[in-house]
Amino acid sequence: MTRRLHPDPAVAAAFLLSLICSPAFGLAAASPAPPEPPADVRAARAALAAGEHARALKAYERAVRAAPGELRWSAEYRQAAIAAEAYDRSIALFEELVDDHPGSAAVRLNLGYAFVDKIPSAGAVTQVILADRALGHFSKAIELEPSWLALYTRGNSYVFWPAIFGRTRKGIADLERAVELEPKESPAPFHAHAWIALGDAHWRLGDLDAARAIWRRGLDRFPDNPALEERLGREGEALDRLLDEHYAIGKRVDTSLEELWER
Amino acid sequence: MPSIDPCRPAALGALLAVAGLLAVVRPSTAADGEAPPSARSRAPWFEEVTAAAGVARPHRNRSFDNPYAHIMEGYTALGASAAVADFDGDGRDDLFVTDSAADGRNRLYRNRGDLTFEDVAEAAGVAAGNDAKNASANALWLDYDGDGRRDLYVVRFGQSLLYRNLGDGTFRDVTAAAGLTARLNSIVAVAFDYDRDGDLDLFVGNYFPPVDLFDPATPRFFPESFETAANGGGLTLWRNRGDGTFEDATRAAGLAGHTGWTLDLGHADADGDGDDDLYVAADFGTDRYFVNDGDGTFTDATESAIGIDTKKGMNADWGDFDGDGRFDVYVTNITDEYMREGNFLWRNDGDGTFTDVAQETGTWDTGWGWGGKFFDYDNDGWLDLYVVNGWVSAGDENYVLDIFELIVRPDVDLADARNWPPMGEKTLSGYQRSKLFHNLGGSLFRDEAARHGVDSILDGRGVAVADFDDDGRLDLFVANANAPPHLWRNVSPAAHWVELVLEGRRSNRDAIGAVVRLTAGGRERASFVNGGNGFAGQSSRRVHFGLGGETTIERLEVRWPSGGRQVFEGLAADEIYRLVEGGRPELQTRGAGAADGDEETAGHGSGLERGPGDEGDLGARSRSAVTPPRG
Numbered sequence: 065m066t067r068r069l070h071p072d073p074a075v076a077a078a079f080l081l082s083l084i085c086s087p088a089f090g091l092a093a094a095s096p097a098p099p100e101p102p103a104d105v106r107a108a109r110a111a112l113a114a115g116e117h118a119r120a121l122k123a124y125e126r127a128v129r130a131a132p133g134e135l136r137w138s139a140e141y142r143q144a145a146i147a148a149e150a151y152d153r154s155i156a157l158f159e160e161l162v163d164d165h166p167g168s169a170a171v172r173l174n175l176g177y178a179f180v181d182k183i184p185s186a187g188a189v190t191q192v193i194l195a196d197r198a199l200g201h202f203s204k205a206i207e208l209e210p211s212w213l214a215l216y217t218r219g220n221s222y223v224f225w226p227a228i229f230g231r232t233r234k235g236i237a238d239l240e241r242a243v244e245l246e247p248k249e250s251p252a253p254f255h256a257h258a259w260i261a262l263g264d265a266h267w268r269l270g271d272l273d274a275a276r277a278i279w280r281r282g283l284d285r286f287p288d289n290p291a292l293e294e295r296l297g298r299e300g301e302a303l304d305r306l307l308d309e310h311y312a313i314g315k316r317v318d319t320s321l322e323e324l325w326e327r
Numbered sequence: 328m329p330s331i332d333p334c335r336p337a338a339l340g341a342l343l344a345v346a347g348l349l350a351v352v353r354p355s356t357a358a359d360g361e362a363p364p365s366a367r368s369r370a371p372w373f374e375e376v377t378a379a380a381g382v383a384r385p386h387r388n389r390s391f392d393n394p395y396a397h398i399m400e401g402y403t404a405l406g407a408s409a410a411v412a413d414f415d416g417d418g419r420d421d422l423f424v425t426d427s428a429a430d431g432r433n434r435l436y437r438n439r440g441d442l443t444f445e446d447v448a449e450a451a452g453v454a455a456g457n458d459a460k461n462a463s464a465n466a467l468w469l470d471y472d473g474d475g476r477r478d479l480y481v482v483r484f485g486q487s488l489l490y491r492n493l494g495d496g497t498f499r500d501v502t503a504a505a506g507l508t509a510r511l512n513s514i515v516a517v518a519f520d521y522d523r524d525g526d527l528d529l530f531v532g533n534y535f536p537p538v539d540l541f542d543p544a545t546p547r548f549f550p551e552s553f554e555t556a557a558n559g560g561g562l563t564l565w566r567n568r569g570d571g572t573f574e575d576a577t578r579a580a581g582l583a584g585h586t587g588w589t590l591d592l593g594h595a596d597a598d599g600d601g602d603d604d605l606y607v608a609a610d611f612g613t614d615r616y617f618v619n620d621g622d623g624t625f626t627d628a629t630e631s632a633i634g635i636d637t638k639k640g641m642n643a644d645w646g647d648f649d650g651d652g653r654f655d656v657y658v659t660n661i662t663d664e665y666m667r668e669g670n671f672l673w674r675n676d677g678d679g680t681f682t683d684v685a686q687e688t689g690t691w692d693t694g695w696g697w698g699g700k701f702f703d704y705d706n707d708g709w710l711d712l713y714v715v716n717g718w719v720s721a722g723d724e725n726y727v728l729d730i731f732e733l734i735v736r737p738d739v740d741l742a743d744a745r746n747w748p749p750m751g752e753k754t755l756s757g758y759q760r761s762k763l764f765h766n767l768g769g770s771l772f773r774d775e776a777a778r779h780g781v782d783s784i785l786d787g788r789g790v791a792v793a794d795f796d797d798d799g800r801l802d803l804f805v806a807n808a809n810a811p812p813h814l815w816r817n818v819s820p821a822a823h824w825v826e827l828v829l830e831g832r833r834s835n836r837d838a839i840g841a842v843v844r845l846t847a848g849g850r851e852r853a854s855f856v857n858g859g860n861g862f863a864g865q866s867s868r869r870v871h872f873g874l875g876g877e878t879t880i881e882r883l884e885v886r887w888p889s890g891g892r893q894v895f896e897g898l899a900a901d902e903i904y905r906l907v908e909g910g911r912p913e914l915q916t917r918g919a920g921a922a923d924g925d926e927e928t929a930g931h932g933s934g935l936e937r938g939p940g941d942e943g944d945l946g947a948r949s950r951s952a953v954t955p956p957r958g
Contacts, residue, residue: 188554188668189554230728
């Protein structure tokens with residue numbers, strides 16, 4: 065069974081391709097109530113708690129195959145695969161699911177995330193190949209369903225690419241579309257990520273004025289957002305250092321999607 | 328330039344160390360009658376003398392006339408190199424510099440003693456390093472026959488050459504007689520006595536596989552992978568038989584397992600067991616670390632010592648940067664906007680493993696790095712680093728986009744040269760500024776290249792360090808690809824120093840591998856006689872120590888490659904000493920060499936400490952405490 069992404073951006077999941085590095089960062093807004101975990105997920109969690117990664121992965125794989133469009137179990141599976149350094153296994157599973165469910169945007173996103181998950185384990189050149197493949201699957205997800213999540217995911221991925229590759233403006237276009245999809249009233253806190261990444265994209269292009277304007281608009285909509293405050297509070301080399309570190313090639317980024325279901 | 332966070336304990340320690348260091352240096356330099364440091368420090372400490380010295384002839388890359396010419400010229404933008412040695416025995420360091428163009432002539436610059444040089448390559452018979460089937464790529468001086476004269480090995484894409492120094496200012500091509508005619512497409516060579524039989528063996532790093540690069544029979548001679556390529560030329564160990572010939576001992580020595588794209592080799596006694604170990608810097612794949620087992624074989628200890636990397640190793644220079652008495656390794660990789668590999672500064676942990684401290688020491692990012700050399704440019708007793716960089720500096724278009732298209736192409740056969748996009752006039756990691764990392768006390772470096780005028784944007788390849796004017800300050804010669812070189816004279820403020828020219832008797836004549844431990848001001852420093860470490864640049868084999876404000880060397884211990892040890896006490900600073908194995912230190916008259924009559928004994932020398940079974944009178948007096956040599 066293929067479950068489509070929820071069409072309402074207000075309940076769309078947030079993909080944190082940027083790190084959640086501050087303990088102050090958290091979701092206060094309402095997220096959809098998490099579904100009751102099926103037995104396989106419960107078994108996988110128990111296995112993980114017992115340190116039995118192989119058993120956990122098998123149980124998660126049963127759960128993901130049973131509900132390939134369910135982002136939460138897929139995300140949990142990928143995190144378990146990261147812990148077990150089973151990157152190729154994760155990629156293989158989602159490639160299989162893409163073949164079986166070619167119309168599922170969620171499966172495409174997961175395959176892209178699986179490639180992203182492998183990046184820190186790879187050499188510098190393979191990282192480029194993995195990131196490029198991830199982008200291909202994110203693009204396919206947008207074709208299938210241009211949701212806030214898919215647009216944010218691909219847009220943010222573009223921002224990770226050094227400007228020399230000419231992809232930053234594509235990222236800006238995606239992120240501007242994502243911002244437009246954000247609900248006018250009561251956006252969820254995770255929607256701030258599109259504003260952050262959009263400003264970062266302008267910083268990447270060297271247009272600091274545009275970056276600050278975006279970050280300020282974002283802060284107006286998401287008061288007290290620590291990432292936006294931090295960017296606006298830094299100047300010159302300190303800002304560059306922050307963002308260079310944030311977008312360091314090869315750094316593990318959080319693809320856990322936890323903000324989707326955390327309250 | 329790395330930033331210093333004064334709140335970080337490590338940085339605080341470094342700052343305190345610097346403060347302590349200055350406290351040592353300042354009183355002495357003031358006592359020498361020099362201008363106050365504050366006044367002197369504003370001027371650059373290096374001045375370019377390339378043209379005035381007569382060494383400004385540019386290097387030229389090789390062009391190709393074959394189906395792969397579209398990529399070969401850019402891909403082989405190598406071959407600019409420099410090798411230092413006193414080839415004529417006059418006590419001054421001379422310079423051999425390569426060209427790579429088909430009609431290019433190599434240069435042998437004889438040091439006249441006034442920081443000018445004359446090119447005597449034609450008269451000496453060593454100018455012809457390039458032809459239709461060979462391109463000069465590097466050079467190495469070594470006294471392979473132990474006659475006290477440095478011979479010359481010209482490393483080439485194609486077949487390398489060995490020239491025997493005849494002692495009358497001329498050389499004879501003995502390549503064939505020595506058994507070195509194999510076509511290896513080499514890029515680097517170092518020499519050391521791995522089996523401690525008293526002669527120098529030749530370690531040759533090969534880049535391409537052994538095809539005819541100028542008329543390849545196959546298009547598949549490029550690296551099969553950007554990260555794990557194992558189809559390069561590997562390395563070749565030519566064991567010196569001691570009769571003027573060499574034999575291929577690669578397999579017997581356990582070195583045949585490395586089949587990567589070697590760019591540099593570096594040797595040092597990393598584990599302190601009396602024989603030299605080997606670091607292999609490999610492009611497109613894993614660097615290798617081979618431990619010398621002391622029985623004529625090596626063990627590949629890569630995984631346990633440094634781990635498996637997928638980077639683009641281009642330099643391997645050994646030095647004790649942190650003053651703990653153990654030799655560390657500096658390896659350059661590619662660090663640019665599009666690829667952030669970062670260099671390695673492998674700190675020797677003393678237990679057979681190394682820890683990469685490039686990030687925390689500020690030596691991680693040197694762009695597309697090439698040659699990097701440890702040297703103490705300010706004579707403060709800490710090894711600094713000079714690193715050159717840049718691949719091809721050409722037009723406005725960037726070749727990285729073409730490479731990107733290549734690497735993301737599904738199932739592309741990278742080994743096939745036809746798949747590589749033409750480079751044309753495009754730039755790849757070009758116009759990068761060289762780095763002069765000042766060592767701030769063993770845990771942090773600060774880039775001072777701009778301040779001292781050595782932040783060249785030419786495409787640097789090799790760095791050769793030598794005290795060309797015998798003033799105790801180390802000068803820099805930089806070989807640049809397709810461009811003129813740089814000769815920078817060191818004019819740093821006065822601080823004390825000592826230089827040692829070692830000569831083996833039971834050990835190999837050039838004493839390559841001898842370890843010297845010097846104590847001055849209560850602090851011990853370690854160095855060794857190296858046989859050509861560092862990419863495309865062989866530095867002087869003199870051992871140089873900066874002494875800061877210290878005018879007396881309390882203790883100097885030499886551990887010879889033979890295993891014997893000598894200790895000298897009370898040597899005065901600011902001199903060049905000749906140390907003959909088993910003899911007493913002799914002053915080497917500046918610029919006049921070590922010829923008879925130019926010497927006088929100095930200090931309180933000791934005889935050789937010899938091991939059981941050692942025979943013969945090698946020194947003035949022997950000590951009762953004996954350290955047995957290995958092997």
